[in-house]
Amino acid sequence: MHQSCLADRLGRFLHLAEPELRALAALEDTERLVPRGTMLRAEHAASREFYVVRRGWMYSSILLFDGNRQILSMHLPGEFAGEVGLAWEKAPFTITAATDTVVRVIDKAAIRGIVEDQPRIAALLLLLAQIERVTLADRLASIGRTSAKSRVAALLVDVLRRLRAGGEPVEEGIVLPLTQEEIGDATGLTAVHVNRMMRHLTDDGLIVRSNGRVRIADEARLAGIGSHVDRYAAIDLSWLPPRRGEIDDRA
Amino acid sequence: MHQSCLADRLGRFLHLAEPELRALAALEDTERLVPRGTMLRAEHAASREFYVVRRGWMYSSILLFDGNRQILSMHLPGEFAGEVGLAWEKAPFTITAATDTVVRVIDKAAIRGIVEDQPRIAALLLLLAQIERVTLADRLASIGRTSAKSRVAALLVDVLRRLRAGGEPVEEGIVLPLTQEEIGDATGLTAVHVNRMMRHLTDDGLIVRSNGRVRIADEARLAGIGSHVDRYAAIDLSWLPPRRGEIDDRA
DNA sequence: CGCGATATTGAATAACATCAAATCCTGTGG
DNA sequence: CCACAGGATTTGATGTTATTCAATATCGCG
CATH class of the missing domain: 1.10.10.10 (Winged helix-like DNA-binding domain superfamily/Winged helix DNA-binding domain)
Incomplete structure (x- = not known):
């Protein structure tokens, strides 16, 4: 895996074209080591970036007024962490390393270029966000009703x-x-x-x-x-824009 | 409110340009009445569309194996419903009308055109998805830990x-x-x-x-x-692409 | 080896669920 | 206008599940 981690993640869902790969490869910057038990990013800290986990486990959590903590989701190798921060200047969640972890840091502002130039990637990011919502919803049902x-x-x-x-x-x-x-x-x-x-x-x-x-x-x-449902079984990619420069032969 | 409902929703977050408004107006199709207590869409039903609520309250829910139900989120006037269906051919949630409801139906395939032609809208949709995730996360923390x-x-x-x-x-x-x-x-x-x-x-x-x-x-x-936090207080729009044909003067 | 963090087990308690019965509210038909 | 039916709300009594408190055991690591 010598290509971009972002491309690895997105490539699980569809076959990326050369220009898309190049655009993604241009994004990635630093790699960061996060030792077990330390916070990659605290709630309310600046969220100018998000992450792709390369090695190790992380999790996002919310701290309540009374000091209680709710862990919201695990971030396993290959997955994203901290994209919710896209919508705020201050992070809504804390991200903690459950093990010694290696992450790649992606600047939030870079998403702008991707969205402008690579509509298929933009659509895929939107799709991934929906998958994460459903994952969270499944956990909610689990906690609320089982x-x-x-x-x-x-x-x-x-x-x-x-x-x-x-x-x-x-x-x-x-x-x-x-x-x-x-x-x-x-x-x-x-x-x-x-x-x-x-x-x-x-x-x-x-x-x-x-x-x-x-x-x-x-x-x-x-x-x-x-009551576990495997949501990854039947993802629908049919509505995504076609690859640039290709004939759309799906309809 | 004679413009597109989608534009109303998105316009809460930023001022839409003319071409954006036109692109959104082109999307909307039928209006549908959903009487109280009936399902707009059942879990596992085809999800080729999503909705903007115009009047009334709806909610999404998941049904567990044992017959228990978890309501995941409310859909109030002006808000979206069923966008999670973007990622699947079959709806992951049931959408039910809590009151007599009027919704606008938007075809999922139409998102493709928006993402290709209106990157700022695409980015805003991505941002909205993150907001919904945080809303769900807040509810999760509420149920799990309070x-x-x-x-x-x-x-x-x-x-x-x-x-x-x-x-x-x-x-x-x-x-x-x-x-x-x-x-x-x-x-x-x-x-x-x-x-x-x-x-x-x-x-x-x-x-x-x-x-x-x-x-x-x-x-x-x-x-x-x-333990309620108002997440809408400080949305970060700074990373969105600029309006088409305008100078980006934010940086 | 020994320390601190984590895991394990038991007993008492608190929170919420379940079961059951009564009341209220709303809409409908006479 | 009234009676009535069915759903929704309210309250009490009791049962279950998970929490809390406490004590001991184990693990990982310097």
Whole structure:
């Protein structure tokens, strides 16, 4: 993977043309290392940039008045982080590294050029934003309307499937680099109760744990318990503009 | 308001140029009446279009395997509904009319032309998608990490402020056209518990109720209880492409 | 080895759900 | 205008789930 990370991300959805690749390659600037536990960007900090995760796990969270924290989404290798900041000068979320992380920094102002010159990329960015909305909505339904056990199951299946989509090896088990505290903040539970639910899932033979490593023993059943829907299965790209200079032969 | 509804929505954020207005006006097609309680679009139905609400309230929801429902967001007059469908051929959410409703139908394929010809509109659509994501994230934090009372308070303040932003008269109280069952589905509570929380809020003098009408008596305090943040306060438009044919004098 | 962070388990408590019954409200037909 | 039906609201009693508090065990790391 020597091309632009942004191109890697977008290339998962469609085959990018040469000019598109060149435009994307021109964007990327610095690479940044973020050690485990540190914030890449705090809520209310300036948000002049967003990120593509290259290695490691990050997550976005909101801090409430009372000090409680809600983790909103995980950012796994290959995925974006911080694009919501597009709409504000001050970041609405905190982005934290769950592991030692490497990110690429993309200047927000650069999006202007992309939108002007590469309409297909612009449409794809719009599409990606919708996918993220639905992901968030699924999590909302999980937290609002399912049991503690289901919520933990849903989280596990979600990260498993996204890691797999990103090309990571997962069948032999994954290292889940989240503390139970963090899983709790993501699922709306306490760390103590997360622990109990993980024990239940283990006792039921759905997952296998050994020093930090988690293997999903029965993905289908876990997905059932978590009411998990794989949204990436049937993305509709038919409405995107055609590649520049090509005949649009879809209609 | 004789111009395009889409233009009304987008025009809240920036001043649209003539060619942009013309491009938007060309999009709108049919107007549709949706009676209270009926679905404008069901989950898994074809999603070749999205909507701008003209009159009335709608909401999007997800149905879980066990029959439980989570209401994800309200769609108030002037707002969009169903744009998440952009990314799929089959709608991920159900859209239901909470009141008798009038919507405008916009064909999804028409977005292609807009993105190709009106980059500033494309960027604005991308920005709006981010705003919706943050709105959803705020609701997620509310449901995941606050008490039942806070969640109901947050919902009330949210709709109040959005109605106000849409130019509706709210200071004399609003008719809340949601059953307690629906409020429950939106906040992750049961209808019974919603009722008790509304009683608490009433007893505390935060809201005043009289046959279906709700007046927010103490918006600031209610917003505090609900941990409500007004995200519309400081939108950043600086990265948008300039209007066509104009000098970009912002940098 | 030993320290701090994380995980695990138990017991008591609080928050919310469930079940059930009564009341209110709205629209409809006589 | 009234009666009535059906949905929505309200309230109480009880059950369940998840939280809180507390104590112990384990892990990772210098």
